[in-house]
Amino acid sequence: SFNSHLKDMTSHNMSQIAKNLLHDASNKSLSPLYSWIYLTSQLDRRDKISDEPFLCIEGDIYLSFAIINNSLDDPGLINLDDKILLHSTVMDSFPGGKDFWSLGYILPKEYDSFLKGWKRTTDNKKRKAWILKERSGYGSHGNTIVSTDEVNSIYCTSKVTEPILCQRLIDPPMLIDGRKFSLRIYVVYFPGGNILSNDGEETIGAEIHISTEGLVKYASALFEDGETKSNTNILDDQYMTNSGRGDGRTSQQHDLKQLQRDFRRNGINYNHMWGRIERSIQIVMKRYIHLQNEESLDANAESSPGCAFANSKYPALCGIPKILGFDYILDSSTNPFLLEINRFPGLEPRSSMDADVKHTVVYDAWVAASNRMGVPKEYFRRLRPINYKGFSLKTVPLS
Numbered sequence: 001s002f003n004s005h006l007k008d009m010t011s012h013n014m015s016q017i018a019k020n021l022l023h024d025a026s027n028k029s030l031s032p033l034y035s036w037i038y039l040t041s042q043l044d045r046r047d048k049i050s051d052e053p054f055l056c057i058e059g060d061i062y063l064s065f066a067i068i069n070n071s072l073d074d075p076g077l078i079n080l081d082d083k084i085l086l087h088s089t090v091m092d093s094f095p096g097g098k099d100f101w102s103l104g105y106i107l108p109k110e111y112d113s114f115l116k117g118w119k120r121t122t123d124n125k126k127r128k129a130w131i132l133k134e135r136s137g138y139g140s141h142g143n144t145i146v147s148t149d150e151v152n153s154i155y156c157t158s159k160v161t162e163p164i165l166c167q168r169l170i171d172p173p174m175l176i177d178g179r180k181f182s183l184r185i186y187v188v189y190f191p192g193g194n195i196l197s198n199d200g201e202e203t204i205g206a207e208i209h210i211s212t213e214g215l216v217k218y219a220s221a222l223f224e225d226g227e228t229k230s231n232t233n234i235l236d237d238q239y240m241t242n243s244g245r246g247d248g249r250t251s252q253q254h255d256l257k258q259l260q261r262d263f264r265r266n267g268i269n270y271n272h273m274w275g276r277i278e279r280s281i282q283i284v285m286k287r288y289i290h291l292q293n294e295e296s297l298d299a300n301a302e303s304s305p306g307c308a309f310a311n312s313k314y315p316a317l318c319g320i321p322k323i324l325g326f327d328y329i330l331d332s333s334t335n336p337f338l339l340e341i342n343r344f345p346g347l348e349p350r351s352s353m354d355a356d357v358k359h360t361v362v363y364d365a366w367v368a369a370s371n372r373m374g375v376p377k378e379y380f381r382r383l384r385p386i387n388y389k390g391f392s393l394k395t396v397p398l399s
Contacts, residue, residue, distance in 0.1 A: 026314035033071065033171070033320075035368075039375050040318050042268050061383060062359045065366060066347035069323050072189060073343070076292050080284070080324070081343035084135045084167045090338070091289055098325045100280035100328075100338050104167035107132075111155045114166065118148050125149045126236065133165040133340075145169070145235045167240075168339050174330040176262055178222040182241040182339060184215040185326040187281055188365045188393060190372055192289070193316030204316075208285045209368055210278060213360045214256045217241040241329075255357050262335075280338055281326060282396050289398065319373035320367040323347065359385035364393045 024210060079085045090101045105114045123129065125148040132151075134142030140210060146154075175181050192206035221237035263270040325345030328336040349355035367380055 002158050031329075032061070036320070037318055040373050041381065046314075051088075062362050062385070063348060065362050066323075066358070068320065070344050070346060074292075074322065076288075077322070077324075077343045079291065080288060082135045083133045083137075083324055083340055084091060084163055086341060087165055089165075089291070090284060092287060097283065098334060100276065100283075102170060102337050104165055107151075107164050107166045108155050108160055109163065112135040114151065114155075122274055123148065125152075128239075129171065130171055131167050131239075133167060135163060135165065136388050140344075143240065145239050167368045170329050170331050172332045173223070174257075174332050174334055175223055176216075176218070180223045180241060180329070183259075183277075183328040183330070183336070184217060184345070185281070185328060186211040186214055186345070186361045187285070187324045187326055187396075188361075188368055189285065189322045189324060190319065190369070191316045191322070193293075195317060195319055195373060201317075204372070206289050206398060207368075207372065208281065208396040208398060210281055211361050211364060211392045212256065212394065213357045213364075213392045215354070215357055216254045216256065216259045218252045218254075220252070225229045233357060253354070255353055263341040268334055273330065273336055277328060277336045278396060280336065282337070282398070284341070285396070286398055318367045319375075321369045322364055323361060356385065360388060360392055363388070364391055366395055367391065 079089055084106055087101075087104050087106065090097045105111070107114065121140075128145050130146050130148065132144040132146055132149055154160060168384055188207075188209040188211065190207040192204060195204050209305075217243050219238055221234070223238050260270050262268075263273075277359060298399045312340035323345060327339040327342065329339055330336055347358050349358050363380070363383060363385055367377065369375070370377055370380055
């Protein structure tokens with residue numbers, strides 16, 4: 001199986017095994033991954049390649065490509081996906097981290113620091129001012145809105161040992177039609193390393209692209225400033241914006257073009273906000289790549305999962321893109337704050353508008369892969385989404 005080949009790469013000559021796998025792959029395979037592997041292994045024999053290598057795939061072609069996003073993956077991305085590790089990564093990214101990352105404490109380890117900062121303040125300690133984030137929850141899953149008093153009641157006895165990120169809520173948040181909202185920004189990442197080319201292998205650096213196609217996800221209830229209710233469902237409806245909560249409660253979402261129209265209507269500078277988002281992505285990914293490329297691994301990596309940044313070289317060798325989901329919230333001055341990074345963002349559409357956005361992101365990610373690997377663009381041109389508006393990716397400089 002393909003996965004067994006990948007495991008072999010970690011203990012044998014990765015380059016030779018990968019090349020054998022590439023040349024053995026069939027251009028008649030129903031998997032777009034194998035078709036892609038075949039293409040990248042035949043760059044010196046383009047005249048023998050069918051100009052329709054992906055059209056034999058049955059079913060939803062975009063979903064087939066999206067599934068690849070969950071199959072080949074850099075284990076080191078847990079350092080962005082895990083909220084506690086992300087907190088450490090961002091806090092190590094100075095200068096600039098505080099500009100887009102809300103104040104946070106890893107509890108119970110940093111409970112004393114939390115006390116020193118907030119116990120003696122004049123703030124209303126019953127006001128919902130914090131969000132407790134489980135390290136592996138996605139969207140609103142694993143998040144709890146709490147007050148300062150509630151944090152103290154949980155951790156003052158020191159009986160809780162499981163690490164959790166306690167982060168200050170963005171207050172006041174920007175609202176649209178009285179509702180909180182979050183932004184889903186898609187980032188396409190190509191790890192650096194050796195890639196296959198007409199001349200064999202060549203070394204190429206990492207690439208980061210940000211898509212101008214994205215989603216605006218709204219809370220299902222109107223936001224009430226200074227909310228102190230203890231009813232969890234009421235709080236979730238006002239604060240949580242994830243469209244995939246799966247609990248039966250309604251939610252609404254638009255694309256970024258609708259947000260631009262809303263900004264123009266209200267005289268808000270969209271480009272200023274977007275520039276800050278780009279800068280935050282640049283800071284986080286530069287820090288991630290720096291840690292990934294460090295030669296020395298944590299000696300205690302086995303006892304501290306996720307501390308070491310693994311070098312997974314097979315995605316780089318085949319030029320396989322990784323799509324990440326960066327989630328943001330805006331404050332009342334339209335400054336973006338990073339909420340979390342999704343290593344496996346849901347790319348299966350839930351509506352026609354959702355499909356337009358996600359199909360474009362998936363398609364553009366693989367067009368960018370074609371550019372990177374030297375694969376002719378005509379192989380993908382016939383796969384353009386129905387409502388495709390043009391290439392959405394912008395390169396984020398890493399130098």
